[in-house]
Amino acid sequence: MSVPHLTTALTGPLLELERKILAAQPEIEHWFRNQWQEHTPPFYGSVDLRNAAYKLAPVDMNLFPGGFNNLNPDFHPLAVQAAMMALEGYCPDARRILLIPENHTRNLFYLQNVAALAKILRQAGMVVRIGSMNPEITAPTELDLPDGSKMLQEPVVRAGNRVGLGADLSEFDPCVVLLNNDLSAGIPDLLKNIEQTLLPPLHAGWAVRRKTGHFAAYDRVVADFAKIIDIDPWLINPYFEHVDGLDFHAREGEEKLAATIDAMIKKIAVKYAEYGISQTPFVIVKANAGTYGMGIMSVKSGEELIGLNRKQRNKMSVIKEGVTVHDVIVQEGVPTFETIDDGVAEPVVYMLDRFVIGGFYRVHTDRGIDENLNAPGMHFKPLAFATPLSTPDCDGSPDCEANRFYAYGVVARLALLAGSLELESDPFEGSL
């Protein structure tokens, strides 16, 4: 199994951080075990990490991961075992799952993800059917996959307070509905108040969820965790601020946003001085409910934001499903010092239930270390993690790949735990 090259920039303070994480492994795993006694992990999730050598932090957490096809097939059994655990926890009596994907039936990469996810669920012992909410799918439709196989997608039907397939669910009446659709377009009436177990819950979708909510939860998780390994929480936590009331087209709120950016740049500069980091501070401005790498800018000063031309403003103001952006997260930029095949790379860690099941590198050869890599032209290195992230070699040095990947797995699980805290407060409780 091949392992991507990690640049030698990965020395210095991060080794110190990794050393602490490795030394505290029994404490860390004990802490996680206790956390998962108190908090239910999301069914699944993926976390984008940034490794800046001096800092290792999550920059985004997805509750509807769409890259199962990019995982190392050798770790497939690990995913199946984790799926068994997740199902046992959420719905031990379940036999049938209806998987509802995104509507893009022509995105072959995405369809391969759906196929990979369905395979995991089938091998965990579920009967799996794929239900579509795409208005174009009005009858059972076979879609061609690149490997020559076919995927049957069927229109989701509601009967009373249940959803399934076929008139009156005659075709398929599932026990569990699993969303791989992030609900960016809003919460469909179809799914409101269904009596079946719906995973993740509706408020996990981007119609409700906000990145600032996630990072507020992550602050709480890190405050607790940083004590255990005795580190400055900043080493694993990027600063963030929430700015709303924006209208990029009308240039409303620009000044407020610019001021927030400048204040954060100053805060970062103080930390950089404290740690002797020569990097130029930058921040990432992202649509607070954005996804698919849309509505994202990397800036080094508030001024840059004020001088946006029409095209740039358009880019920031509209995200997936045509939703207009009024609300952003301003997040400390964490440069990535990892490169693969001359491309800038960031690790993406996949989890099912509370288990790390694999990961890959997102690589972009035309982007800088301080830019968003989730953009057209990116590619993936599916075989990136030679050793699953949860199994460090205790006897090895922090330099060894297995150890570096353990640290990645720990930070990803911290973000997952923040995801749990987010989902615990259900804004719809009794109201839908």
Place this chain on the structure above:
Amino acid sequence: MSVPHLTTALTGPLLELERKILAAQPEIEHWFRNQWQEHTPPFYGSVDLRNAAYKLAPVDMNLFPGGFNNLNPDFHPLAVQAAMMALEGYCPDARRILLIPENHTRNLFYLQNVAALAKILRQAGMVVRIGSMNPEITAPTELDLPDGSKMLQEPVVRAGNRVGLGADLSEFDPCVVLLNNDLSAGIPDLLKNIEQTLLPPLHAGWAVRRKTGHFAAYDRVVADFAKIIDIDPWLINPYFEHVDGLDFHAREGEEKLAATIDAMIKKIAVKYAEYGISQTPFVIVKANAGTYGMGIMSVKSGEELIGLNRKQRNKMSVIKEGVTVHDVIVQEGVPTFETIDDGVAEPVVYMLDRFVIGGFYRVHTDRGIDENLNAPGMHFKPLAFATPLSTPDCDGSPDCEANRFYAYGVVARLALLAGSLELESDPFEGSL
């Protein structure tokens, strides 16, 4: 990853059995999930299977597995994940494990097993120390392993109702004590009534446990399971009878044993006729508390048992730790139709908690298909299972390796479940 050759004898009725197991996979996994809600799986276990083409059955179940070093290292992460689950179930608050191995400090194969097991536990986040009950280990002792590393074994110390390491447990006070010692020599006072979690419990040891108890529990499991996939229970269950009051030296009980053997041979012959099997029936006589392949005979009639010479009687009458045999299980012999490298082979499946984590083939080039393979001269094929046993490829035919191995994993888990039922009745409840 290399896969051992399976002989083409594996066709016919077994394919029918496998087809049924594969077709019922969602029902089977659902049934297992429900079983594990009601019954706690043993911490770990291994199962010896025999695949006779017309029949696939467990012939022994070990609650103190000693071959972790023979597992495919590629599945190591699967073992770590399963160990995390086991620890979470038994003792979520645990941080420190005392692992108590067998006393044989000069058996390098066994020591490698202990090292492999300790590695799994460490990577699951535990602090692991190895405590010895060997009277020769009176001080911390470093043992050399074949790979050049060292293993520290330290004398187990009792202080009040706790065991650990160092005077008054000053060195190590564990939360959990994990036995990899099958207690063939009896239950040591050292371990009676300790307040720490002891896994597996004392009555899992061969001082108390009986093979007939296991197979009686297996009968109950199979009766239930066979209904689900609608098969003759005999296809996955060997006949067995219990004979006690024996003294091989004094030739006491020989007639009773011979009559039991003959009656079983007749029963097997009826089944062979029913299924058109041309094999000659045979039975295996095993010490009821025996292990390590000691105290085992393969016979085709009761007469063979009566004519034993002194050497053969000696061999049957004494097992591990010099225990005298008065009590045997007479078990239907299941021939193995698998061969690897011209040796007769039987699969051994390893489980941690309720998960299959790997397996290997036990191979013997000097034994017949109707003989015990657990004997001097055997060797192991660690890379046997190319695909972990719990992940069938639903789209493949029963011929494909992954599918055959799924069936193995199912039957092994049935034996594991029987192990759970066995452990539920604690003969010491409140009496030790």
